[in-house]
Amino acid sequence: MSPDEYCQQKAAQSGSSFYYSFLFLPTERRRAITALYAFCREVDDVVDETMDDAIARTKLSWWRQEIKAMLAGEPTHPVTKALQPHMATYALEGAHLLAIIDGMEMDLNQNRYLDFIALQKYCWHVAGVVGVLSASIFGISNPRTKEFAEKLGLAFQMTNIIRDVGEDARKGRIYLPVNELQQFNVTAADLLNARHSAQFEALMQFQFERTQKLYDEAFALLPAEDRKSQRTGLIMAVIYRALLVEIQRDGFHVLTQRISLTPIRKLWLAWKTYIRG
Secondary structure, three states, X not given: OOXXXXXXXXXXXXXXXXXXXXXXXXXXXXXXXXXXXXXXXXXXXXXXXXXXXXXXXXXXXXXXXXXXXXXOOOOOOHHHHHHHHHHHHXXXXXXXXXXXXXXXXXXXXXXXXXXXXXXXHHHHXXXXXXXXXXXXXXXXXXOHHHHHHHHHHHHHHHHHHXXXXXXXXXXXXXXXXXXXXXXXXXXXXXXXXXXXXXXXXHHHHHHHHHHHHHHHHHHHHOOHHHOOOOHHHHHHHHHHHHHHHHHHHXXXXXXXXXXXXXXXXXXXXXXXXXXXX
């Protein structure tokens, strides 16, 4: 199996909404974004699938060394072998890849965030940086496009947090800010014990409205001259925003189930967004 095939398999197996947006990219850009996505999946899986935190830290440390080796022209992992040819082509920064690993390590260091400002720092590491790297691969002519990509990454991550409240709680992680839980009279125990209530719905409606605003703010930042090149990011946004709306329509029953869109609906949304241009 070639490095590119390894990354393709990693991306396809994830079932992510992002995968559907990649289908419309030219071959080289698709190879680059698939390699980047595979890297994100690899380091994310370290934290999600490793029970022993010490082992997870060791693995993340290995990935840091592997990124440095790749930047020195000596990658050893299929993902870094696939990613290396694209680093210079799309002006991808090694520091951003290392920042993603730092974000994954944050999950080992803390499982609560006092306020949205603290949560935003985490989101920048695990999603904002990914947005900037992705936008660079899609094509940037106006530097302001990076601001669009970073804000869109935050919107994506908040959508993930809303969708995964119950699943994350079962792993001992609560990303919703402590001060906002207090504001809506929802306790950590309510989340850990999957207690759905009117207070919980109000809390989630607050999260929903803020995340919708983040999408609007992101779109407002996208320069007209980069709209066509960033079409893949817009496809991602349409799919993720549809998921966010679906969660609200379902009454925010995210404590006991994972709400998702069907593959056919994702493909339809992707195609409709692509042909609109």
